[in-house]
Amino acid sequence: AQSVTQPDIHITVSEGASLELRCNYSYGATPYLFWYVQSPGQGLQLLLKYFSGDTLVQGIKGFEAEFKRSQSSFNLRKPSVHWSDAAEYFCAVGALYGNKLVFGAGTILRVKS
Amino acid sequence: NAGVTQTPKFRVLKTGQSMTLLCAQDMNHEYMYWYRQDPGMGLRLIHYSVGEGTTAKGEVPDGYNVSRLKKQNFLLGLESAAPSQTSVYFCASSPPRDRDSYGYTFGSGTRLTVV
Numbered sequence: 134a135q136s137v138t139q140p141d142i143h144i145t146v147s148e149g150a151s152l153e154l155r156c157n158y159s160y161g162a163t164p165y166l167f168w169y170v171q172s173p174g175q176g177l178q179l180l181l182k183y184f185s186g187d188t189l190v191q192g193i194k195g196f197e198a199e200f201k202r203s204q205s206s207f208n209l210r211k212p213s214v215h216w217s218d219a220a221e222y223f224c225a226v227g228a229l230y231g232n233k234l235v236f237g238a239g240t241i242l243r244v245k246s
Numbered sequence: 247n248a249g250v251t252q253t254p255k256f257r258v259l260k261t262g263q264s265m266t267l268l269c270a271q272d273m274n275h276e277y278m279y280w281y282r283q284d285p286g287m288g289l290r291l292i293h294y295s296v297g298e299g300t301t302a303k304g305e306v307p308d309g310y311n312v313s314r315l316k317k318q319n320f321l322l323g324l325e326s327a328a329p330s331q332t333s334v335y336f337c338a339s340s341p342p343r344d345r346d347s348y349g350y351t352f353g354s355g356t357r358l359t360v361v
Contacts, residue, residue, distance in 0.1 A: 142286065167349060176250075176336060176352035177289075223288060233279070233304070234350060238288040 135160045137226050137237035145243040146214050154209040154240050156224030166207040167225040167234065168198055177223060183207065194218070219244045248272050252337050252353035259327040259360045267322040267356050269337030276342040278320040279304075279350070280312060282333040289336065295320055296342070327360045334358075 136159045146152050158164055165184050169177040181192025188200040198209045207224060221241045227234040250271045259265055269278065276297050281289040281304075291304030295314040309331060311323045320339075324331060334357050338350035 137288075139288075169350075169352075174355075176354040177338075177350070178352075179349050182349055233291060233294060236281075236288040236290075238286055 135164075135226050135228075135235045137224050137235055139222075139224055139237035139240050141240045142238070143241045143243065145245060148216050148244050148246050149213050152209075152211045152214045152218070152242070154222050154224075154242070156207045156209065156237060157205050158207065158224070158226045159205065160226050160228075162228060164226045165228060166198075166200060167227070168192065168196070168207075168209050169223045169225065169236075170194075171221045171223065171239075173220070180209070180222075214242075214244055216244045216246060218242060250337055250339055250351050250353040252335075252356050254356060255354070256357050257359070259324075259358065261327060261329060261360060263327050264323070264325050265327065265358075266324075267335055267337075267358075269320045269322070269339075269353060270318055271320075271337075271339040271351070272318065273339060273341075273351065274317070275339035275351070276317075277340045278314065279338045279340075280310070280320065280322045281336045281338065282306065283336060283355075284333050292322065292335075327358075329360045332358060332360045 138157045167182045168180040171177045183190045221239045223239045224237040225234040253268045279294040280292040293312040295301045298317040301312045313321045337353040
């Protein structure tokens with residue numbers, strides 16, 4: 134069965150510092166991987182997705198993620214965090230033809246000034 | 247463009263009461279989903295639909311029923327609410343089998359409290 138693990142429940146970074154959020158997945162076939170962001174009281178917004186090809190994918194708001202098949206990881210990164218990035222981030226895995234996503238438990242990002 | 251609209255946004259129910267959550271999308275998406283979000287557990291799939299008139303169970307279907315009578319609407323029903331159903335409910339939709347557009351569009355959620 135497919136699963137997603139986000140090892141960090143909370144992360145606090147200083148504004149302007151770099152960020153890496155970890156995501157590990159378990160999936161029997163070629164995974165389709167996603168990162169979503171949820172601001173307080175809001176729905177989830179797609180940051181980026183990976184299907185195939187270049188293992189480094191760019192998303193919105195200056196985020197990027199790198200797919201590493203050997204490590205079953207899809208970590209999210211940002212070189213310089215802004216206070217507005219404070220939110221909860223979810224990694225998800227799915228199959229194109231199954232069209233069901235499995236989500237990780239989420240990582241809450243706090244940004245200190 | 248509205249995207250995915252959920253109503254109501256907030257609701258308080260007494261144990262044993264029933265209610266229906268409505269999800270409407272205007273993107274002509276084939277697939278629709280209901281998830282619940284609980285602290286520390288991420289989003290868990292309740293039921294989903296791959297087209298008008300079809301529904302299927304997800305990971306946590308017990309205590310819920312769904313209907314998809316029209317392509318644009320996906321209803322989630324609670325027949326006899328229990329405190330364990332206190333949660334934030336999200337509806338999502340997605341187009342079918344198109345890798346370029348694959349990805350969910352989420353509604354803004356319904357916060358349900360059962361007392």
